[in-house]
Amino acid sequence: MLATWTWISTIILSLFFILMSLVFRKKSNESFLQFAIAGGTLPFFLILFSDIATIMGVGNFIGHSSKGFESGIANIPFIIGEQGSKIIFALLFAGFAARFTYKSIGELLNDLILRDKLSRAIVGILTSGIMIAWIGGQAKGMGALFSVFTNTDPLPLIFFFSAVFILYTMIGGMYSVVWTDLVQGGLLxxxxxxxxxxxxxxxxxxxxxxxxxxxxVDAGYLTQLNISGWEVLSLFITGCFGILAAQVYWQRCFAADNPKAASRAMFYSGFVAIAFTILSSITGMIVKAMNPTLESGQAISWLIMSEMSELAALLFFILIFLAAISSASSQLHSAAVVIVNDIVMPYKKGLEDKSLIKLSKWLVVVVGVFSILAAIYSQSIISLFSMAYTMAGGGVVPVLIVGLLWKSRREEKFEMGFHNSKVSIWGGRIGLVSGAIVSIVFGILWGVLISMLLTVIVSMVLPNRRNLNELEIENI
Structure with missing residues (x-):
């Protein structure tokens, strides 16, 4: 009976959200700006629920439950870094980002700081990695959970859920994503x-x-923070910097109708995320106490199937489905926009809006396919997230911070169309690449440090010609 109702719920919810996306199809097709960021017109309540729905994906419910089962409270520093970074983002970046109508963090970096299309493409590649990992995590989690509920092979189910994500996202663009997130976020x-x-x-x-x-059950070690201070700091920075490089949150800020709406929405959603994700990790610890012989990946499934009624199990499945489809659709949309905006447009100028929108929709399919491969071959949901966070956070965020703090004209505010940073083209390129590589090989703390140092040093040794002229004027 549970399997039957699970199938019925899945089909009904999938059709409902696809039909909702059809309502906004015409509006999203008006221009690439409308498709990408809804023309920068979204109010506070839409940004808030979209942030919540996007944040609370399968990883936060299932992935962190598994980590809680394995690591206990040692998983909490990563959670605080990953989820608490939304609050840091709200306080430091959200209002700033909402002043502009860029379509990606790469475009912001390019316009205000780097002025280099190769660096913009590198940022696009790194930030796309986060989204591909995130989408793959949703598909992997849903496939695994659905197979438990219906006793079917998870691989076809991963393809099925990915197809739903792709179709739903292709149709309605940003409008579809945020309005369905309003429904999903409230239910979630x-x-x-x-x-x-x-x-x-x-x-x-x-x-x-x-x-x-x-x-x-001889698992008291889960209640001890049995990791070093260096590991705690590394986990915190990995989660924090990874989120600060996440295109999906920058994109919502660019879509907000005013800076205050963007800041408040991210601030409140950050606290919701911290509370729910810590509770997910504690849930894994509770399962460990109840059945210590389980594999960590089976923790949440065992709890639902063995300790709850069929109605409760069905409601939990609906909860995870809502979390997965809202998070995946947001990430798919953001990934397609990033690839078009930061990798295609700088090298192929003059494309009309109609072509850009069509290309974005096809890229939703391409990103979806890569995400399926990531879901199939990754060891766990959290391993997907952690690697993507490490590369993007260690490469993009240090260059962004240095670029914003190291101004050419310190008294001036950043404005669209005006370059105002001493970071040079080669400083940005080397900072981005070195930070990503060193973070993967030696850890994100070293990656961030090396990226910042090389960005500054190379920019001083190989400054842009424009920066040299500005320096000469200042010295007169």
Missing amino acids: IGLAIWFYVSVLAKIDFSYSNLKSMLIE
Whole structure:
């Protein structure tokens, strides 16, 4: 009976969201600006629920439950860095980004700081990696969960969910994404609260009870932060810098109708994300206390199938489905926009809006295919996220920070169309590439440090001709 209702729910929800996207098809096809960022006209409530729906993907419910089962509270520094970075983003960058109508972080970097199409393409590649990993994580998580609920092979299901993500995103652009996120985000919050209350009731809402239960099954180590300070800092920076490089959040800021709306939306959604994701990790610890012989990847599935009613299991499936489809559609849309905006447009000028929109829609398919491959061959959802965060965070964010702080004209605000940074073309290129490579090989802390140092040093040794002229004028 559960398998039947799972199939029925999946089909109904898929059709509902595809039909919703059809409503906004005409509006999104008016121009590439409308398709990409809804013309920069979105109000606070749409940005807020879109942020929440995008943040709370499968990884936050299933991936972090598995990590909680394995690592316990040692997973929390990564969570605080990953999810708390939304609050940092809100305080430092959201309002700033909302002043502009760029379509990507790469375009912002190019216009205000780098003025180099190769660097813009590198940023596009690095930030696309985050989105491909994220989409793959949604498909992988949904396929695994659905196979448990229906006793079917997860591989065809990964293809099925990916097809739904792709079709839904191709049709309606940004308008479709944010309006369906409004519905999904509201339902998601309600179902998540119900789920966590149900789980915490198993330990009588007491962390001391959880500790005692874990000690009884020789898993008391999960309640200890048994990692070094360096590892804690590395986990925090990995999550934090990865999110600061995430195109999907910058894109929502560019789409906001005013800076205050963008800042408030990201600020509030950051607190929601921290609370829910920590609860997901604690859920994994609770499962460990109840059945320590499980594999970590089976933790949440076992809890649902063995400890909850069929109705509760179905509601949980709907919760995860909403989380997956909203997060994946946002990432697919952002990835397609980034590739068109930062990799195609700089090298093929003069494309009309109609061509750009058509290309974006086909790229949704291409990104979806790469995401399927990532889902199939990755070891876990979190491993996908962590590698992508490390590369993009270690390469893009240091160059962005140096570029914004190291102004050519310190008294002037950044304005669209006006270059105002001492970071040179080669400084930006080397900073981006070295940060990504060093972060993967030696860790993100070293990557960030090397990227910042090389960005500054190379920019001083090989400055742009324009920067040299500005320096000469200042010295007169």
